[in-house]
Amino acid sequence: MDQADIIQRTADHIEQEFQDDSSGHDWWHVHRVWRTALFLCEREKADAFVVQLAALLHDLDDWKLNQDGDKTPRRARKWMESCGVDPKIIEQVCEIIEHISFKGAAVEETMPSLEGRIVQDADRLDAIGAIGIGRAFAFGGTKNRMIFDPASPPRQHASFEEYRSSTSATINHFYEKLLLLKDRMNTPTAKSIAEARHAIMLRYLEQFMGEWEGRDIK
Numbered sequence: 001m002d003q004a005d006i007i008q009r010t011a012d013h014i015e016q017e018f019q020d021d022s023s024g025h026d027w028w029h030v031h032r033v034w035r036t037a038l039f040l041c042e043r044e045k046a047d048a049f050v051v052q053l054a055a056l057l058h059d060l061d062d063w064k065l066n067q068d069g070d071k072t073p074r075r076a077r078k079w080m081e082s083c084g085v086d087p088k089i090i091e092q093v094c095e096i097i098e099h100i101s102f103k104g105a106a107v108e109e110t111m112p113s114l115e116g117r118i119v120q121d122a123d124r125l126d127a128i129g130a131i132g133i134g135r136a137f138a139f140g141g142t143k144n145r146m147i148f149d150p151a152s153p154p155r156q157h158a159s160f161e162e163y164r165s166s167t168s169a170t171i172n173h174f175y176e177k178l179l180l181l182k183d184r185m186n187t188p189t190a191k192s193i194a195e196a197r198h199a200i201m202l203r204y205l206e207q208f209m210g211e212w213e214g215r216d217i218k
Helices: 003-018 027-044 048-057 074-082 087-099 114-125 129-142 160-164 170-176 178-184 188-212
Strands: none
Touching: 003 027, 003 048, 027 048, 027 114, 027 188, 048 074, 048 087, 048 114, 074 087, 087 114, 114 188, 129 170, 129 188, 170 178, 170 188, 178 188
16 A cells, blocks of 8 residues: 555544544544645655654544543554554654643643654644634533633643643633644744734634623623
8 A cells, every 4th residue: 555545544534533523623623734734744844644644643542532541642553554554654653643732831842853843733723723712612612611710710730630630611721722832833834824823812812801801891
């Protein structure tokens, strides 16, 4: 099986796996990350096969979507092995998946490869801006989280365990993660795109708080 066939087969598999998701991690999220990662890959001259596999498989073992919270990319590895992917490439992709997630505002991050930094940027770009706002509330709804709780301020989580166990309101998520992503982009192109999407979130939050406090009611 050649690389193009593996990518198409993987895309078909992931579309089937995520077609019923309502948490903001559906097939179309993966498709956007795939498309954006390819765009960044062309700019950065990275390995397109590794980038595409990692983009397509990045949520298959996501701790947020799995009850056991296991960060080990077992399902992704098993899938690539079934497609006959070279073991060295499997290790590269698994390393990307293991390091891609945001783990808390005060948690140090490392992403060893250029391909990983590209996929991480693509995933984070989809977490901010207009689509990011929609995805945040979709995820909060699936976790039964409040929209906003004035009695519960945002926290800058010092560990992954603290971040993972948080059940705070969705508006807090903007301050605990989404507004931090602009300055954590890896590539120049992603940094540029993130500026505009970040501004959209700031305008939204200003409008939200104005309506919450009734400042627009005359």
